[in-house]
Amino acid sequence: MASEPILQLKMIDKFFGDVAAVERVTLDIAEGEFFTIVGPSGSGKTTLIRLLVGMDKPSRGDILLRGKRINDVPANLRPTCMVFQSLALFPHMSVGENVEYPLKCRNLPKAERRKRAEECLCLAHLPTSYFDRPVNKCSGGERQRVALARALAFDPEILFFDEPLSALDYKLKKLLEKELKDIQRETGKTFIYITHSLEEAMVMSDRIGVMNDGRMVQVGSPRDIYRQPNSRFVSEFMGEVNVLQVTSKEGKLYCPPLDVSFASPPGASPRDGTLVIRPEDMRFVNGAEPSNGVVSGQIFNEYLLGSRVQYQVRSGDLTFLVERLRDAGQPDKDAKLSFSPEDSMLFAE
Numbered sequence: 448m449a450s451e452p453i454l455q456l457k458m459i460d461k462f463f464g465d466v467a468a469v470e471r472v473t474l475d476i477a478e479g480e481f482f483t484i485v486g487p488s489g490s491g492k493t494t495l496i497r498l499l500v501g502m503d504k505p506s507r508g509d510i511l512l513r514g515k516r517i518n519d520v521p522a523n524l525r526p527t528c529m530v531f532q533s534l535a536l537f538p539h540m541s542v543g544e545n546v547e548y549p550l551k552c553r554n555l556p557k558a559e560r561r562k563r564a565e566e567c568l569c570l571a572h573l574p575t576s577y578f579d580r581p582v583n584k585c586s587g588g589e590r591q592r593v594a595l596a597r598a599l600a601f602d603p604e605i606l607f608f609d610e611p612l613s614a615l616d617y618k619l620k621k622l623l624e625k626e627l628k629d630i631q632r633e634t635g636k637t638f639i640y641i642t643h644s645l646e647e648a649m650v651m652s653d654r655i656g657v658m659n660d661g662r663m664v665q666v667g668s669p670r671d672i673y674r675q676p677n678s679r680f681v682s683e684f685m686g687e688v689n690v691l692q693v694t695s696k697e698g699k700l701y702c703p704p705l706d707v708s709f710a711s712p713p714g715a716s717p718r719d720g721t722l723v724i725r726p727e728d729m730r731f732v733n734g735a736e737p738s739n740g741v742v743s744g745q746i747f748n749e750y751l752l753g754s755r756v757q758y759q760v761r762s763g764d765l766t767f768l769v770e771r772l773r774d775a776g777q778p779d780k781d782a783k784l785s786f787s788p789e790d791s792m793l794f795a796e
Contacts, residue, residue: 459508486658543578707740728790
């Protein structure tokens with residue numbers, strides 16, 4: 448991945464009246480990077496990508512493409528292309544005519560258009576025999592590939608994606624996630640992707656930017672965002688967690704509903720706040736008890752998640768989620784739970 452950023456955002460704000468949809472976003476995106484923006488509804492991610500594409504202008508701040516300010520450059524004059532959730536294909540055209548469209552707008556000769564369109568179809572994992580097929584005779588996954596081939600035909604420096612896989616069934620979505628990542632590697636293009644699907648973000652991205660209330664609250668690799676979130680919000684947004692409200696006393700953490708103490712995560716001073724543990728980091732205790740606190744409870748339910756099983760364990764008014772491999776065996780209904788301090792996260796909020 449190139450170290451010099453292809454796209455830079457410097458203190459970007461976007462206001463609608465008195466409402467800040469995007470606020471103080473500063474970000475560098477490297478050339479050839481697959482960067483994904485995630486966040487809850489209303490977090491500002493769609494507004495941000497509209498600014499990057501050129502569909503809207505920022506209220507304040509600068510957007511730089513290869514060091515040049517492009518705030519006032521309209522979308523059709525930028526070397527970028529957008530794949531919309533709706534795909535925006537021309538229903539009256541064939542697959543090939545859709546892919547050729549940006550080339551036709553550039554007045555390229557017919558033979559050259561055909562050659563480039565067939566190359567892009569192959570890149571998008573569609574056979575060239577689809578060239579004359581009516582686009583309205585294509586399946587949902589095929590239409591996704593046609594839209595991608597058309598974007599590649601434009602030969603943009605950056606491709607933007609606005610939740611293009613959201614309407615597809617699960618199996619097809621998983622296939623296209625891998626294909627998109629493969630295509631991005633094959634072409635070396637910079638992909639900037641918006642999604643509400645955490646799985647999509649984790650599978651495809653080199654880096655993830657998490658937005659909340661118009662701000663970019665954390666940027667990092669999928670592993671870092673998942674294992675080292677910088678706030679309770681990010682930890683909960685990036686997957687299921689067990690949350691304990693704890694108080695600090697004599698160097699230990701106490702959760703008032705439980706008659707047990709816990710050690711703080713390494714490097715974190717004991718303090719009042721929220722202790723967060725992911726389900727896969729909880730474990731059933733058998734035999735010798737660990738040095739960290741042990742919670743007693745009863746298994747209330749279990750959920751099969753492919754190769755893993757998630758157990759719901761109730762301890763008084765608290766509910767814990769525990770995940771482990773399916774072949775690990777059935778735990779006792781009267782369960783004892785624990786976790787290692789290094790697998791927990793302590794936040795002040």
